[in-house]
Amino acid sequence: MNLCAIIVHISCAHYEGLPILLHSFPDYTKGRSQQSVACEYHCMQTEPGLDKYVSNVSGLAAALEPLLHWAGNIVPSKKHKTTPIFVLATAGLRRLPSEDGSWVLENVEYIINRYGFMHQRSWIRILDGREEAYYGWLAVNYKMGRLGSSLDKPTFGALDLGGSSLEVVLEKGEVEENQHFLRSQIGLVGHNLLAYSLPSYGLNEAFERSLVLLSKEQSLKKSSSGKLELRHPCLNLGYMEKYTCNSCNVMPKANAQLNSSGSSQI
Structure with missing residues (x-):
């Protein structure tokens, strides 16, 4: 972030x-x-x-x-x-x-x-999660010229993949009575919106959760450098970077090295 x-x-x-x-x-x-x-x-x-x-x-x-x-x-x-x-x-x-x-x-x-x-x-x-989602939707539709216009130009939905959370907003034709609904009045045009904020589904948080899951499913072994090795199917061949996994409990704040075999070393 x-x-x-x-x-x-x-x-x-x-x-x-x-x-x-x-x-x-x-x-x-x-x-x-x-x-x-x-x-x-x-x-x-x-x-x-x-x-x-x-x-x-x-x-x-x-x-x-x-x-x-x-x-x-x-x-x-x-x-x-x-x-x-x-x-x-x-x-x-x-x-x-x-x-x-x-x-x-x-x-x-x-x-x-x-x-x-x-x-x-x-x-x-x-900001609370719904506010963050709404401001993202507002920015997208302002940029695309869909705010304050006639109702024959529908607004865009917005999906914001952050580091810690995921926000999703879309416009609905009817009013819904739930915690995700909000009414936005911009000029003469009103918008019925559903705004969702999903904690821990951001890019960084989701990747950490994938490491935690893989660490529970695999038998960890040490690499030649003495670090624990964890194979990760989503890493590209040839990519290498040191990584600190704050959520992994195999050892406190485990240090990971992402290597060219498509795996991470913890």
Whole structure:
């Protein structure tokens, strides 16, 4: 799970303050800064996510400050005080104990206070799963020009495979009375939506669960390097990377090396 700062390009100059979003979400473009033209988004990521910095103020600062410095350099200094900043954490923080999540958010606010951007404590929070799913659907359909239009242009469903969770949203014609239903009114058009958030079905979590399952089904043996070897049918030949399995109980936080035989060494 990474952090991402998104800033509307300065040429979209109708805004009094240019909106900034510091958003925690899975992505594998490590440290890459992506810049587009006109009103497209600029994006910068750092990793890992906020959930990895419980009781680690210096680590939390090291994750946030590059984004804040980058935003401060792009947004004109005279607009810092009128530029709102939001921190919306997702599944990584949702799965933490409540006291750990609160600690992270309080210290995020402490770090942001050092900079001159406009913010409120209520803007620094953990999204629930349905909110995360809805915002993904909103982004997709805004990008595709399906919001605020007539009902003869149906909206797209959205499936967001994150690192920790999986979100699925689709529009329904009728109202449903259940915990997944929500009503969204955008302009003159209303949308009946079903929004699902499935914890532990994100890419990273699902891969870890596959390692746990395989470790229970196979007789583990040591490789020539002294590490336990676990054969994994989903790994490509020729791929090699060190891997730490936090969920495997064959040994505490087992270190895995993904090797060219299509297996992982723990």
